[in-house]
Amino acid sequence: MENTRSILVDVTKCIGCRSWEQACKEVHGFPLNTETKLSPTALTVIEERGDKFVRRMCMHCQEPARASVCLVGALKKTSAGPVTYDASKCIGCRYCLVACPFNVPRYEWSKLVPYVKKCDMCAERKRKAGNLPV
CATH class of the missing domain: 3.30.70.20 (Alpha-Beta Plaits)
Known part of the structure; x- marks a missing residue:
């Protein structure tokens, strides 16, 4: 697929501030809470894995x-x-x-x-x- 878009996140620079989550919730009109698991009102979350942070959301697979x-x-x-x-x-x-x-x-x-x-x-x-x- 030419000209496809994606979201690239450099997790090595993530400090776990969760601003990504809050921005998504704000745009979709979801409650601005501190939900840390994917849910109908948390479409993207930042999970803590030891001393690292991982973004969880739809991967928009090439062949979903x-x-x-x-x-x-x-x-x-x-x-x-x-x-x-x-x-x-x-x-x-x-x-x-x-x-x-x-x-x-x-x-x-x-x-x-x-x-x-x-x-x-x-x-x-x-x-x-x-x-x-x-």
Whole structure:
């Protein structure tokens, strides 16, 4: 895929300030809490592993297993790089949760009409701003 985008993080420079998490929550209108595990309101987290920090979020795989198991095409890999999710197509089968080898997507179990939640690399936000073709 030419002209694909990705998010590069130099974890050797990470000091664990969690500003990455807070920025994501702010953009998506999620509560600004100190959740340290992936959840429907924490799409990216910084985990502490000894004296190192690791970013956990959707890897936006080149060939995402999640998208290939989706029966209705609610998940798709865009030509720009992000794996996006269309909630209007989702039937709630949750096959995508099982298919992800990184155990990243989360499901809104407590909602009346639940959706799968994952990082979308702010694709919609960037598309609206004209910064990213989707």
